Amino acid sequence: MTLRNLVWLIGVGVSLPIQASDEVRLDHFTQESADVPSPWQLIQLNKKVPPTRYRVTRWDDVLAIEATAERSMTLLARPVEVDLNRTPVLCWRWRVDAPLVTADMATKKGDDYAARVYVSFAMPASALSFATRVKLKLARSIYGDAVPDAAINYVWDNRYPVGTRKPNAYSDRIHMIVAESGAANAGKWVVARHDVQKDMVTEFGSEQARLVQLSVASDTDNTGERAHAGFADFQFVKKDAMCFAN
Numbered sequence: 031m032t033l034r035n036l037v038w039l040i041g042v043g044v045s046l047p048i049q050a051s052d053e054v055r056l057d058h059f060t061q062e063s064a065d066v067p068s069p070w071q072l073i074q075l076n077k078k079v080p081p082t083r084y085r086v087t088r089w090d091d092v093l094a095i096e097a098t099a100e101r102s103m104t105l106l107a108r109p110v111e112v113d114l115n116r117t118p119v120l121c122w123r124w125r126v127d128a129p130l131v132t133a134d135m136a137t138k139k140g141d142d143y144a145a146r147v148y149v150s151f152a153m154p155a156s157a158l159s160f161a162t163r164v165k166l167k168l169a170r171s172i173y174g175d176a177v178p179d180a181a182i183n184y185v186w187d188n189r190y191p192v193g194t195r196k197p198n199a200y201s202d203r204i205h206m207i208v209a210e211s212g213a214a215n216a217g218k219w220v221v222a223r224h225d226v227q228k229d230m231v232t233e234f235g236s237e238q239a240r241l242v243q244l245s246v247a248s249d250t251d252n253t254g255e256r257a258h259a260g261f262a263d264f265q266f267v268k269k270d271a272m273c274f275a276n
Contacts, residue, residue, distance in 0.1 A: 052271065054112050056244060056264040059086050059093045066095055066106060073105040079251045092123060092219055094262035097145070097248035101255070107148075107245035114241055117266040118227035121273035122147065123219045124210070127258040129188035130250065135206055138199045142252045145186040145259035147209075149226055151239040153179040166203070178242070180234050184209040184224060186259070195233070205233040219260070223273050226266075 059067070063086040066072070074081050081104040087096045095106065126144040134140030155163065158179065166179065180203050187194070187208045194211075198204035207229060209222050230239045244264060248257040263274060 054266040069108045092262050094260040097259045099248035099250040099257040103249050103251040110244050112266045114227040119267050120226045122264045123262040125219050125260045130255050132253045141199045142249045143185045144257040147184045148245040150178045150181040150243040153239045157236040157238045186210040
């Protein structure tokens with residue numbers, strides 16, 4: 031994935047009312063579809079790169095977003111605002127047929143993943159250092175006002191163990207967290223649970239961030255590999271609540 035992809039991925043959202051319930055569900059698919067319905071948006075920035083294909087399908091009794099990448103990259107994003115003080119924990123289900131083989135999150139050439147989930151944030155200026163504000167201003171002069179203040183990527187990696195945290199190879203305003211790794215759980219649905227608010231504080235040292243967007247991708251344009259992944263049942267819950275309790 032290129033820096034331009036990342037910039038647009040985490041910046042295309044629009045504001046939605048903040049939801050204050052004990053559980054906030056983000057996908058309400060009712061049937062299979064060749065296209066993923068609104069508010070999800072497909073974003074293909076580099077027309078020279080083949081697009082990753084997305085659709086809604088029933089996969090082992092789970093109605094899900096199915097992603098197929100073949101030397102490709104297209105983003106699938108939706109705007110969202112959630113009160114992280116009330117519901118800080120993001121739950122979802124995901125699966126991959128297999129992890130990538132040659133990817134390496136520490137390098138730009140290796141910045142590909144069979145599956146990745148992004149959360150993107152806006153932050154008050156007071157929470158950003160002068161140097162960070164200068165870098166963001168420069169980036170926005172090139173890529174536009176959609177450049178976000180910060181983002182976290184939860185990835186299904188091929189190389190690093192679960193729990194590994196690294197800055198993105200392109201930008202230190204994007205941090206990578208290995209949420210699943212290797213082939214041990216490939217070929218089946220896996221439940222992921224992450225305290226987004228806690229991760230935001232750990233990675234960027236701020237409790238003032240506002241969540242603005244959730245995105246998914248299967249990304250193989252750099253490595254030239256093939257990936258097949260699924261994403262389903264995104265929801266935010268309270269810190270002490272179970273995922274998918276209802």
